[in-house]
Amino acid sequence: MAPKRRIETMEENRAKLISAARKAFAEKGFAAASMDELTADVGLTRGALYHSFGDKKGLLAAVVAQIDGEMAGRAQEAGAAKGDWEGLLAEGAAYIAMALDPEVQRIVLLDGPAFLGDPSQWPSQNVCLEVTKQAVARLVSEGTLAPVDVEAAARLLNGAALNAALWVAASEEPQSVLPKAVEAFQLMATGLLAKRS
Numbered sequence: 001m002a003p004k005r006r007i008e009t010m011e012e013n014r015a016k017l018i019s020a021a022r023k024a025f026a027e028k029g030f031a032a033a034s035m036d037e038l039t040a041d042v043g044l045t046r047g048a049l050y051h052s053f054g055d056k057k058g059l060l061a062a063v064v065a066q067i068d069g070e071m072a073g074r075a076q077e078a079g080a081a082k083g084d085w086e087g088l089l090a091e092g093a094a095y096i097a098m099a100l101d102p103e104v105q106r107i108v109l110l111d112g113p114a115f116l117g118d119p120s121q122w123p124s125q126n127v128c129l130e131v132t133k134q135a136v137a138r139l140v141s142e143g144t145l146a147p148v149d150v151e152a153a154a155r156l157l158n159g160a161a162l163n164a165a166l167w168v169a170a171s172e173e174p175q176s177v178l179p180k181a182v183e184a185f186q187l188m189a190t191g192l193l194a195k196r197s
Contacts, residue, residue: 013042013048020038025106025107026107035049057116064112064116067103067108068108068125071095075094076091077094079094084142092160092161096165096182098165099178100168100174100178109166119162129155132158133151135154140153144194164184165181
């Protein structure tokens with residue numbers, strides 16, 4: 001098999017496994033999802049899974065990264081139509097609201113931290129942090145935000161949105177917790193605004 005075709009096949013297999021795992025993890029949860037069923041559903045072997053991801057946890061990390069990237073894109077879309085400051089607030093609120101999405105809730109916000117550890121250490125979260133740092137830097141330079149350390153402010157904003165989403169996802173009544181979480185996030189964020197005299 002030509003090297004290019006082999007790479008294409010590996011990528012196709014990887015995409016099939018991520019798609020099947022995403023469905024299985026959303027429906028059954030990470031712990032209950034069977035790797036034999038998952039690989040059989042897409043006509044592959046456990047060997048293909050291990051070759052592409054190392055193990056089941058590696059597959060979960062790939063699924064979480066994919067969904068987390070989609071979440072970041074959706075949050076950015078929510079803020080794109082607004083100005084920098086309003087857009088930043090809208091992005092945070094949109095990210096928190098995604099905790100109501102059953103797939104996001106189960107895979108990213110419940111199983112992800114339980115099996116992959118601290119979400120703030122995930123590569124996908126670091127991408128979000130970089131985007132937030134850029135927005136905060138612009139807002140500080142234009143005087144919208146108080147002169148604050150950009151990284152500290154970005155980490156606190158991202159951490160607040162993430163923890164609010166985790167709270168909503170783990171809540172007994174996510175629909176009633178969501179507005180409280182968004183309101184508190186926005187109120188906390190406005191503390192970074194420059195004081196107008």
